[in-house]
Amino acid sequence: MISVxxxxxxxxxxxxxxxxxxxHPEAEIVFANSESNAGNLVSDVHEGLIGDTDxxxxxxxxxxxxxxxxxxxxxxxxxxxxxxxxxxxHVKIIDxxxxxxxxxxxxxxxxxxxxxxxxxxxxxxxANPGCFATCIQLGLxxxxxxxxxxDDVAVNGITGSTGAGQKPGATTHFSWRNNNLSTYKAFNxxxxxxxxxxxxQVRPExxxxxxxxxxxxxxxxxxxxxxxxxxxxxxxxxxxxFARGIFVTEVVKTDKPLEEIVAYYKNFYQDAAFTHYxxxxxxxxxxxxxxxxxxxxxxxGNKLLITSAIDNLLxxxxxxxxxxxxxxxxxxxxxxxxxxxxxx
Numbered sequence: 001m002i003s004v005x006x007x008x009x010x011x012x013x014x015x016x017x018x019x020x021x022x023x024h025p026e027a028e029i030v031f032a033n034s035e036s037n038a039g040n041l042v043s044d045v046h047e048g049l050i051g052d053t054d055x056x057x058x059x060x061x062x063x064x065x066x067x068x069x070x071x072x073x074x075x076x077x078x079x080x081x082x083x084x085x086x087x088x089x090h091v092k093i094i095d096x097x098x099x100x101x102x103x104x105x106x107x108x109x110x111x112x113x114x115x116x117x118x119x120x121x122x123x124x125x126x127a128n129p130g131c132f133a134t135c136i137q138l139g140l141x142x143x144x145x146x147x148x149x150x151d152d153v154a155v156n157g158i159t160g161s162t163g164a165g166q167k168p169g170a171t172t173h174f175s176w177r178n179n180n181l182s183t184y185k186a187f188n189x190x191x192x193x194x195x196x197x198x199x200x201q202v203r204p205e206x207x208x209x210x211x212x213x214x215x216x217x218x219x220x221x222x223x224x225x226x227x228x229x230x231x232x233x234x235x236x237x238x239x240x241x242f243a244r245g246i247f248v249t250e251v252v253k254t255d256k257p258l259e260e261i262v263a264y265y266k267n268f269y270q271d272a273a274f275t276h277y278x279x280x281x282x283x284x285x286x287x288x289x290x291x292x293x294x295x296x297x298x299x300x301g302n303k304l305l306i307t308s309a310i311d312n313l314l315x316x317x318x319x320x321x322x323x324x325x326x327x328x329x330x331x332x333x334x335x336x337x338x339x340x341x342x343x344x
Contacts, residue, residue: 002027008072010034015046017318024336031058071095100127101194111324131316133191135246139308142268144199147207148254157248158238245284250306258299273333291319291337
């Protein structure tokens with residue numbers, strides 16, 4: 001049995017993680033830490049868990065009693081926490097923030113199982129991918145590996161309000177979000193760096209280098225240099241008037257025949273536990289409340305339209321984190337994650 005500690009357990013990701021682990025056949029929660037809620041029943045905050053658990057939030061952090069820690073902090077807090085606390089060497093860490101997603105002076109493995117499964121299985125510390133990053137990457141990775149991304153890629157994605165976290169804000173208030181639609185962080189979203197990092201990881205040598213134009217931080221060039229040119233991911237995110245889910249469209253220019261591209265996508269994901277190519281156009285309801293990612297492609301002249309969809313809290317966050325935990329401990333990758341979408 002895997003003993004689990006959760007830090008930052010009172011937010012949306014903490015609640016979803018607790019829900020998954022309570023039903024996991026090979027994991028048990030030792031503590032769920034929340035300073036502001038210490039002593040309170042978990043089900044008093046995460047009311048969907050009423051009747052499922054008597055677990056209480058704890059201010060204590062008995063690291064020596066767990067096998068793995070989940071960091072459900074806001075971005076920037078994980079790195080600071082590790083500077084201020086000593087975690088026993090045997091304890092694995094799965095960080096859901098963005099602090100360690102870009103390769104650098106750390107040993108965190110980027111936890112996208114579709115391309116990094118072997119590294120995840122050997123990881124002691126893991127950086128869980130971002131929600132938009134997961135959805136966009138799963139749409140584009142086969143195209144990048146085929147070497148057909150040789151021009152700027154137009155990406156539009158819409159996300160549910162839970163993607164903004166549990167703390168109320170002007171753009172998450174129901175009366176503002178309901179029956180409304182807006183863009184944010186156009187061409188400047190923080191997930192662009194990790195997206196480009198993964199696309200460059202799988203691209204053929206000498207094909208175009210894919211870059212993010214924002215800031216000074218760019219995904220590092222792979223061995224072999226920048227090859228055939230530079231193109232960027234032009235990403236416009238939208239706030240949706242629904243609670244959960246991400247739906248993304250991506251446009252790539254290519255003269256490759258559709259049949260060849262479809263065959264490549266199917267082969268790329270044939271061994272993926274939760275990512276599936278769909279022959280039919282996809283919609284959001286097919287993935288919400290599951291750990292699935294669905295991908296579909298169509299061709300219009302020389303334009304390849306790619307659609308991808310995930311649940312932002314599951315495959316985009318804690319579902320993928322539990323999937324990674326399973327891989328890190330050598331158990332069934334799908335354990336605790338066989339969740340079904342609604343038929344309606």
